[in-house]
Amino acid sequence: MGDLFIVVGGNSLAYRLSYELTEHYGVRTTAIVPAEETSYTIRIAERLGPDRTIADTYVSKEALRQAGIDEAAAIAFVDGDDRANIHAAMLAASMRPDIRVVIRMFNQRLGVHIRQLVDNCTVLSASATAAPAFVNAALQRPHSVSAGGRALRVAIGSAIDMDRTPRLIADGIDRDSQEDIEVLPEAAAGSRTAEWMLLQERSPRHAALQFLDASDTGTPRGSHQVSPTSRLMWRASDTLRFFTSAKLRTILIASVVTLLVSLIGIWVLARPFAWALYETLLDVAGSAVPDVYGQPSAVGGDVQRVFQVAITLCGIVLMPVVTAVFVESTATRRSVRTRQPSTGLRGHVVVVGLGNAGTRVTALFRELGVPVVGIERDADARGIAAARVLDVPVVAGDRPIDDALRRAQIGRARAVVAVTGDDVVNLEAALEARAINPEVRVVVRLFDDDFARHIYTKFDNTASRSVSYLAAPAFAAAMMGREVLGTLSVYRKVLLIAEVAVEEGSELAGRELRGVDQPALTRVLAIRRTGSDDYDWSGADRGRVLVPGDRLILAATRTGFGKLPKKRAAD
Template sequence: MGDLFIVVGGNALANRLTVELTRQYGVRTAAIVPPQETPYTVQITKVLGAENTVVDARVSEEALRRAGIGQAQAIAFVDGDDRTNIHAAMRAAALRPGIRVVIRMFNQRLGAHIAQLVDNCTVLSASATAAPAFVNAALQRPHSVSAGGRALRVAVGQDIDMRQTPFLIADAIDRDRQSDIEVLPVAAARSRTQEWMLLQERSPRHAALQFLDASDAIVAGNLYKASPTARLLWRASDTLKYFTSAKLRTILIAAVVTLLVSFAGIWLLARPFAWALYETSLDVAGSAVPDVYGQHSAVGGDLQRLFQVAITLSGIVLMPVVTAVFVESTATRRNVRTRQPSTGLRGHVVVVGLGNAGTRVTALFRELGVPVVGIERDPEARGIAAARGLDVPAVVGDRPIEDALRRAQIGRARAVVAVTGDDVTNLEAALEARAINPEVRVVVRLFDDDFASHVYKEFGNTASRSVSYLAAPAFAAAMMGREVLGTLSVYRKVLLIAEVVVETGSESAGRAQRDLDEPGLTRVLAVKRAGSTAFDWSGADRSRVLQEGDRLILAATRAGFGSLAGRVS
């Protein structure tokens, strides 16, 4: 098998993955990019050089050969739709039998079948990998990764629980200078006693890795409790919205208000209620009998005449509107329309952008029982059908973001998550949401690190995440034949949690556990001896010798995970 790694795609993930392979793993890399020039394809060409970048729209056999498929050890398809990636992957596997294939797919059920169909294939979803980080950031709860029967999370400063046995994993924490944050610092290589004494200060500059406690469980559901009368009014308002468009609602409400005021006027003219209702009903139907000029009035004088005229005119408007509502609700099959946000919605999360990432985030909120509303400009976006299937209300259509946010009841929302594919659009949504509701929690998807640093510096109660940054390590690891259990964020820094086996003949076999602890690179969290049934998380004996078959739970930076392959395999 060769030593070349090929990345197919021209999007943000392809860009991140190229950087991951060349800078963190130091392997020879080539890319196949689409002919449409984007900032990502320009950056890929800059990193790899024009000689290692092939431009092709269809990922043809010729393009694969030019990229060096004959010498490739692994190839990743991270662009295009699921169908395109499947066809290209099967083409590559036929040209290079035994090559390790990594496919990005949104449909995970189909992906499980494809992984069995294509030899030596791994199927991953970038949006599924990143979605939990966005959800946890919005709900301000710790993001966790399951490893060795435990759930690990990151705690910073006063949130560090000293009743547990935490591991120091970051120092120099400063949200305004995130590039200076030191992940897996030198202090993490000290003895457990020294590290424990350091963490006892619980300085805001320290972050620790510890087990997720039950007290960190999410408080789900709608936090606002409304009165029965309010709920009844909101239900009536929602029903009216469901069956009518905005223009029809305006006309209908005006006609009904006029009718009710006029009915009250007739009733107050010393008429019995039943008689007033009788006269009003006939007048609405256009059956009013006018007085004859010069004869004695059959009604209650000039005031009642005025009310009857108003009722008759409003009836002329009301009856066609009712007919239009009936026709519209049946002929246009409104049962397949996306449900509109309820007037009484409170304590919910607004997700801006229902693409791949937005769909995953919305579904995860729904699973957790958190009320959620989607906003999407494109009525054909993937998430629109998903919103209907999940019975999630959504604001759909090309309208100003401020109007869309107001329709989504942002003024009473707990958080807004902006996950479109454009940094500027996401930032605009966040700023508009903050202008309407200064207390709302903001989570924005940003690709550019400098952009994200400025956002952290200028705005409080804000978090930034990048789908490609969170997903790229998992794709790179899969190309190397390894599996990342999950990623944990220390602001914009990423810590990988992985389970590896000390293989026969590896560099680590016969060496002390502490020899795998390298500041800034790797940290052994737990060890399960060959033949044992449980992991030892105490970390007390870092001098014990590792043996072939031992399983390790490791925390690693991106660079550390790249250097790990040669030491345990």
């Protein structure tokens, strides 16, 4: 096998992965893209060249051979369709049983079984990889990655805790000029004293990587304290909304209010309460005996007659409405439909778009105990069924985004996370949410860096993330036979956390620990020596020579991870 790698797909992840392989790993790359031209297939062709981009209606043997499967080291299937990826992967494996296969799959349970069908296979989920970054951005808490029994997270400026054994990992931080942020700066690979002095300043321009116990993730709960009376009123309102449509609710409420006013009127004017209630119920059913013209009134006079007429007329309306509610709730089986947002929601998160990413983000909020509401235009979207299983309320249907946000109680929400596959739709949702609730936290999924830069420049309390940007390093590493434990974000910059073994024949063997550190590329965080069960996070013995069997936990930029020493070829 050579240094040829194949990417199959025509979406944002396919483009990011092609860029990752060529720019950061410097390997030859070909792509098989759909025959229908899109903005992403155009970008892929511009990146790889037309002779390295094969357009095909579906992944055929001819397309795989033209892409160079006979000499490729690895192939990645990153289409958004699980079934298409599985079929294509099995075809590729039948043609080249020894090729390394990477498959993008949303269904991770199925992915476990696919590994038994396809040899030398890695199954990854782009949405599962990226979802924690969106969730933590919405909750305004540092995203953490578990490694070697520790939880690693990024702290900026005054949030740096000097008791957490911090390591400087970024300098020159400016949210309005993020291209100038320097990740893994020179001080990180230099004197520990110089680094410590920089961290002591806790400057807003510095970011540190902090080490915590694996269980110390600082997970906030999403409970919101309300009074029992308010909770009871909201529960009654939600029950009424569940069993009735908007028109039926209007008629029902108007009829009940009229009945109550008339009941009180009869009670006050002429009858004990029990007798007034008795006559009211009979009037509702149309069974009360009216006064006879010309005879003395048996009731409370003209005013009570008015009340009884109102009750009788309301009864004519009320009884069919009650019947309609019963028929609607049973005949249409409303119990299996998605729950609507409660009028009593407070401090919740609104997720716009229940596709792959939105479904993962929603499930993660639910797992953390944070109240969440989904918004989805497509009633057949994957996330609708998932929301029903998770008992998450959803505003579904093709309606204006401002109306959907109001139905989702955005005015009392803590955050909105817009994660549809369209940058413009996400931007619109974010702007509409901010217009309704200026204090709401906004997290936007954006592929376009110019969009993201403008968002950071113009708005506070806002974060931008890209699913493909976060996921591409993990897919590229898998194609190389490596594993990325997770990614940490410093705004739009990404830091990779990886575990690397020192193997026989590796260029790492025989090198001093300090020699692995490269400014702007890599930084050794911990080492587990041969024969030991625990990682040493102190970083004290930087002169130790690495031997086969040692394991390192590294922080690396995308380029640094691509340039890590490879195993030497056999003589």
